[in-house]
Amino acid sequence: MGVRDIYADVLGSAGLSLPVVFRLVRAGSLDRTSTILYNFVVNGRIVNGVKRQKYKAAFIPKSIILEPTYECDQKCPSCYVKQDGRTMGGLMLDSFVKQAWELGIYRFEVMGGEPLMPKALDAILPVMKKYRRCVFSICTNCAQINEELAEKFSKIKNVAFLLSMEGTESATDSYRGVGAYNAYKNAAAVLEKHKIPFGLSISLDSQTWKSQIDDSVVADFVSHRGVVIYSNPRFDPNTQRFDEPDRASYMKELQRLCKKYPIYWGDGYYGKMKYHKGIIPRHDNQVCVDPDGNVRANRFFPEPVFGSLATKSLLDILSDPALVACKKDHAAKADKRLAAEKPFLEKEGFRVYDYQWGNS
Numbered sequence: 001m002g003v004r005d006i007y008a009d010v011l012g013s014a015g016l017s018l019p020v021v022f023r024l025v026r027a028g029s030l031d032r033t034s035t036i037l038y039n040f041v042v043n044g045r046i047v048n049g050v051k052r053q054k055y056k057a058a059f060i061p062k063s064i065i066l067e068p069t070y071e072c073d074q075k076c077p078s079c080y081v082k083q084d085g086r087t088m089g090g091l092m093l094d095s096f097v098k099q100a101w102e103l104g105i106y107r108f109e110v111m112g113g114e115p116l117m118p119k120a121l122d123a124i125l126p127v128m129k130k131y132r133r134c135v136f137s138i139c140t141n142c143a144q145i146n147e148e149l150a151e152k153f154s155k156i157k158n159v160a161f162l163l164s165m166e167g168t169e170s171a172t173d174s175y176r177g178v179g180a181y182n183a184y185k186n187a188a189a190v191l192e193k194h195k196i197p198f199g200l201s202i203s204l205d206s207q208t209w210k211s212q213i214d215d216s217v218v219a220d221f222v223s224h225r226g227v228v229i230y231s232n233p234r235f236d237p238n239t240q241r242f243d244e245p246d247r248a249s250y251m252k253e254l255q256r257l258c259k260k261y262p263i264y265w266g267d268g269y270y271g272k273m274k275y276h277k278g279i280i281p282r283h284d285n286q287v288c289v290d291p292d293g294n295v296r297a298n299r300f301f302p303e304p305v306f307g308s309l310a311t312k313s314l315l316d317i318l319s320d321p322a323l324v325a326c327k328k329d330h331a332a333k334a335d336k337r338l339a340a341e342k343p344f345l346e347k348e349g350f351r352v353y354d355y356q357w358g359n360s
Contacts, residue, residue, distance in 0.1 A: 017275045019262035023227045028160075028197040035157040036197065039135040043106040051104025058319040059327050063107035064100060065288040065299045068093060069120035070113040074141050074176050078203065080237045080300050081113055086291040090123040092309060096289060097131050099314040106134045109162075109286075111299065116144035128156055137162055139201055141176065142187035150194040161198040162230065163187055167212030171205075188224045199228030206233065206243045210253065215260070222261050232268040235300050242269060248341045251279055255350055271338065278351030281338050283331040287318070297326050 025033050044062065052060045069087040072079075097108070110124065115138055128136050139162040153159055165184040166172040172181040191198045200221050204212055213231065221229065233242040247270060254265050259276035266272035271282040288299040293309030295317045296302065304326070307317035317323070342352045 017262070020227060020264050023225075023262050024197070024264075027225050027227050029195040032157045032195065033197060035132075036135055036160055039106055039133055039158055043133055044135060048104045048106065055103065055315070055319075057324075058103075058315060059287070059324045060103055060318060061105060061287050062285040063109055064105055065109045065111055065286055066096075067111050067113060067288065067290045067299070068115055068124050069117055070291055071117045071119065072112060072114040072141070073117065073143050074114070074180065076176055078234050078236055080235055083113065087117075087119045088123060088291045088293065090126065092293055093123050093127050094130070096293065096309055096314065097127050097134065099309075101131055101134060103315060103318070108134060108136050110136055110138045112139075113291075114141055114144065116140050116149065125152065125156075128159055132158055134158060135160070137199075139164060140187070141180065142183040143180070145183075145187035145190055147190060150190050150196065153196060154194055159196070161187075161191060161196065162201045162228075163198050164201045164203075167202055167214075167217045171208065171212055175203075188221075188226070192224050198226065199230060200226055202229070202231045203234045204231055204243075204245060206245045209233075209245045209250065213253070213257065215257075218257055218261055218263070222263065226263070228264045228266075230266050230268060240301065244269070247337070248344050251341070251345065252348060252350060254279075271334070274351075274353055278345075278353050279338065280353045281331075281334040283334050284327070287323070297323065297330075 024037065027033060028036075048060070048062055067081070067088075069085075070081050070083055071085045071087060072081070072083050075083075100106075100108075112120070115121070115124065121144075124136075128134075136159045138159060141164050145161075163184055164176075165181060166175045169181040172184065173179065188198065202212055213229075218229070233244045235242050251270065254267070254273055255276050255278075257263070258265050258273045264273070267282065269282060271279040274280050284298065286299075287306075288296050289309070290296070294305045295307055295309065295314075296305045304322070306320045306323045309317075338352050345352055
């Protein structure tokens with residue numbers, strides 16, 4: 001990567017408009033949002049880009065998906081995780097974040113299982129307090145969020161939440177269990193009260209996705225100061241395939257919603273919105289670490305595993321030529337997916353941005 005590549009990483013791939021930036025600043029308390037934005041942009045993008053220059057032979061991701069536990073209090077039908085209760089110990093967790101920090105990786109998406117289960121929370125809270133230059137985004141099913149938990153996070157300024165639900169109350173409760181939607185509404189109210197920013201995570205069914213992200217759902221989220229929405233086509237762990245909606249119509253709907261509401265929308269499979277004008281291909285610039293410290297290329301798939309933190313350093317694992325090749329192949333496939341729809345989308349005034357990412 002050269003200087004132009006770093007510039008593209010920092011600005012070209014961000015997909016942020018000024019209205020979205022202003023809403024991000026207002027989403028939480030000033031000290032919290034300024035800390036998160038600084039760590040995200042300066043550390044997570046600029047310093048990360050410089051570090052990738054240093055470790056050219058390795059795959060240095062922009063962020064890492066951390067699964068500190070496979071314990072959960074819900075039984076979602078298409079969950080890819082084997083809920084066996086495994087939880088990463090505090091010493092391994094601290095060592096892992098320290099190694100990532102030294103490599104220029106400052107962004108962690110904390111998933112699971114349910115990362116707010118008591119045992120996992122006891123392990124991750126000290127680490128989040130210790131590594132203040134990092135950003136931790138906690139993806140939760142909302143069931144554990146209450147006033148007591150909000151108080152615990154009130155003084156940790158480098159943390160935001162990603163609330164999982166399925167759009168409407170009926171869709172959420174039928175998929176996650178009765179009461180799941182009310183848990184989301186309660187979590188949104190509690191976090192808003194404590195000025196802790198949060199986003200929304202939705203897994204989309206190919207047949208009902210339009211109702212899952214219709215205007216009423218997005219407007220309600222925005223009314224709670226929500227700014228960031230992530231979505232994924234639903235994953236079937238039995239077939240190891242995504243239940244994909246029609247890509248072109250789906251992207252057009254995202255364009256409409258981002259134009260109507262000042263929000264940032266990233267899709268975990270197709271790409272992320274650049275303003276409301278087009279889409280940047282999803283290159284999956286991440287790796288995933290499970291409770292045992294095993295590092296794999298993608299959170300949805302159990303294989304391939306490229307090493308364990310119990311026996312190897314993080315740098316050794318990220319330097320594996322097979323991992324680097326795997327990520328380059330994924331980027332090429334992401335570009336090819338969008339290229340198939342590019343003529344139609346451009347005819348509709350919807351741009352597909354040519355964005356290239358790499359370590360060399």
